[in-house]
Amino acid sequence: MQFELPDDLRLLQNRVREFVRTELQPHDAQIEETGNVPESAMAGLRKMGLFGTNTPKQWGGLGLSMLGSCIAIEELAKAHTAFYYLSGVNVHIGSKAIEFFAKPDIRDKWLPELASGRVIGAFALTEPDAGSDAARIQTIARRDGDHYVIDGRKTYITNAPAAGVFTVFATLDPSAGAKGICAFAVDAKTPGLSIGRVVEMAAGRGSEHSELLFQDCRVHRDNLLGQEGEGFAIAMRCLDAGRTHWGAYCVGAASQLLEYALDHVSKREVFGRRLRDHQGVEWQIADMASALHAARLVAYEAAWRYDQGDAAARTAAAALSKYTGADMVSRIADTTLQLFGGSGYSKDLPIERIWRETRVVRILDGTSEIMRQIIARNTFRTHERRNTAV
Ligand SMILES: Cc1cc2nc3c(=O)[nH]c(=O)nc-3n(C[C@H](O)[C@H](O)[C@H](O)COP(=O)(O)OP(=O)(O)OC[C@H]3O[C@@H](n4cnc5c(N)ncnc54)[C@H](O)[C@@H]3O)c2cc1C
Numbered sequence: 001m002q003f004e005l006p007d008d009l010r011l012l013q014n015r016v017r018e019f020v021r022t023e024l025q026p027h028d029a030q031i032e033e034t035g036n037v038p039e040s041a042m043a044g045l046r047k048m049g050l051f052g053t054n055t056p057k058q059w060g061g062l063g064l065s066m067l068g069s070c071i072a073i074e075e076l077a078k079a080h081t082a083f084y085y086l087s088g089v090n091v092h093i094g095s096k097a098i099e100f101f102a103k104p105d106i107r108d109k110w111l112p113e114l115a116s117g118r119v120i121g122a123f124a125l126t127e128p129d130a131g132s133d134a135a136r137i138q139t140i141a142r143r144d145g146d147h148y149v150i151d152g153r154k155t156y157i158t159n160a161p162a163a164g165v166f167t168v169f170a171t172l173d174p175s176a177g178a179k180g181i182c183a184f185a186v187d188a189k190t191p192g193l194s195i196g197r198v199v200e201m202a203a204g205r206g207s208e209h210s211e212l213l214f215q216d217c218r219v220h221r222d223n224l225l226g227q228e229g230e231g232f233a234i235a236m237r238c239l240d241a242g243r244t245h246w247g248a249y250c251v252g253a254a255s256q257l258l259e260y261a262l263d264h265v266s267k268r269e270v271f272g273r274r275l276r277d278h279q280g281v282e283w284q285i286a287d288m289a290s291a292l293h294a295a296r297l298v299a300y301e302a303a304w305r306y307d308q309g310d311a312a313a314r315t316a317a318a319a320l321s322k323y324t325g326a327d328m329v330s331r332i333a334d335t336t337l338q339l340f341g342g343s344g345y346s347k348d349l350p351i352e353r354i355w356r357e358t359r360v361v362r363i364l365d366g367t368s369e370i371m372r373q374i375i376a377r378n379t380f381r382t383h384e385r386r387n388t389a390v
Pocket of ligand 1: 126131132157360367373
């Protein structure tokens with residue numbers, strides 16, 4: 001077993017770290033204030049290849065392994081979350097269905113655009129009455145000659161107002177549950193598709209999440225991803241990539257918070273001593289460092305398992321990484337804010353922003369409760385296999 005990153009990934013890590021420090025973080029406060037992400041920063045993200053970290057080189061991506069992609073995302077997570085929503089989310093749920101399941105012409109049309117950041121991709125699964133229970137979606141796809149006609153309503157779709165292409169999930173038959181679901185690549189300019197209400201979230205200014213409305217939206221059958229009825233499995237495949245990346249995101253955000261905490265407790269004096277010289281604070285720092293270290297190992301293992309290609313192991317590891325990371329970063333954000341006292345809660349510092357930003361990881365791409373369900377079921381399966389083998 002090898003615990004050091006190979007040289008190429010170490011170089012990548014340094015390169016992205018420097019880019020984030022010099023070209024992204026200086027914009028954080030302004031994005032939070034105005035909600036605008038400067039075009040220069042977007043151009044920098046494109047130049048660095050951060051819209052296509054894990055997309056193969058033949059379609060213009062960086063062709064990194066999932067481990068490499070996670071190393072890059074970990075660094076990206078140290079800047080305002082809008083950067084990750086706009087570029088990183090594009091790498092997984094925004095483009096994976098097209099990469100893996102589109103017909104060659106459709107894939108060749110969209111994937112280079114997505115990997116370069118010229119086009120943003122969005123993933124439209126959730127509906128007002130179907131989130132965790134995604135097999136219950138009601139958006140209908142009706143066959144009509146060479147076309148499907150889509151009707152329905154999606155919600156909370158990240159980047160929808162900026163997207164050029166959507167991976168859309170709709171059902172041929174709501175009574176068929178997961179087996180009736182199909183996935184489609186849908187051009188944002190398709191008549192019958194429109195953006196509904198933009199939903200204001202607790203955090204994440206600079207990237208938008210909105211409703212997506214379908215009314216007699218005709219999509220040629222060439223845009224079907226995979227086969228009819230494979231849509232649910234396609235969604236889960238995309239979410240494996242998403243959850244693996246979110247695990248790494250949590251590690252990056254938490255390590256940024258820990259840096260802030262370490263600086264602060266080294267400077268701030270209370271009762272005649274620096275905060276770091278009080279044992280209660282030492283223990284808090286130790287708890288943060290331990291939790292971060294453990295979550296980083298889990299995140300890297302999930303990325304490695306993703307690269308090995310064993311589907312069951314990939315899904316289980318992705319859920320474990322997202323669950324562990326989301327829980328860890330929530331606690332580290334809360335402790336960091338507490339260590340800063342009033343200034344941590346104030347808008348003068350970025351701590352409260354990161355505290356709000358990271359809260360969502362327990363909700364999107366599958367909630368922590370659903371991650372625990374996957375982890376528990378996998379644990380039972382392993383237990384039963386072990387007992388059968390005896
Ligand atoms: C900022 C943001 C961005 C998002 N981006 C996208 C996107 O790009 N595309 C997209 O399709 N969706 C997106 N979503 C939607 C997101 O994936 C859903 O919000 C999430 O899956 C939960 O669904 P829900 O909100 O309907 O909650 P529900 O499914 O109604 O769940 C409510 C609560 O019940 C719990 N619960 C549900 N089932 C169980 C169970 N079996 N056991 C125990 N507890 C359970 C949940 O964990 C949760 O705490 C986004 C959401 C947010 C907040």
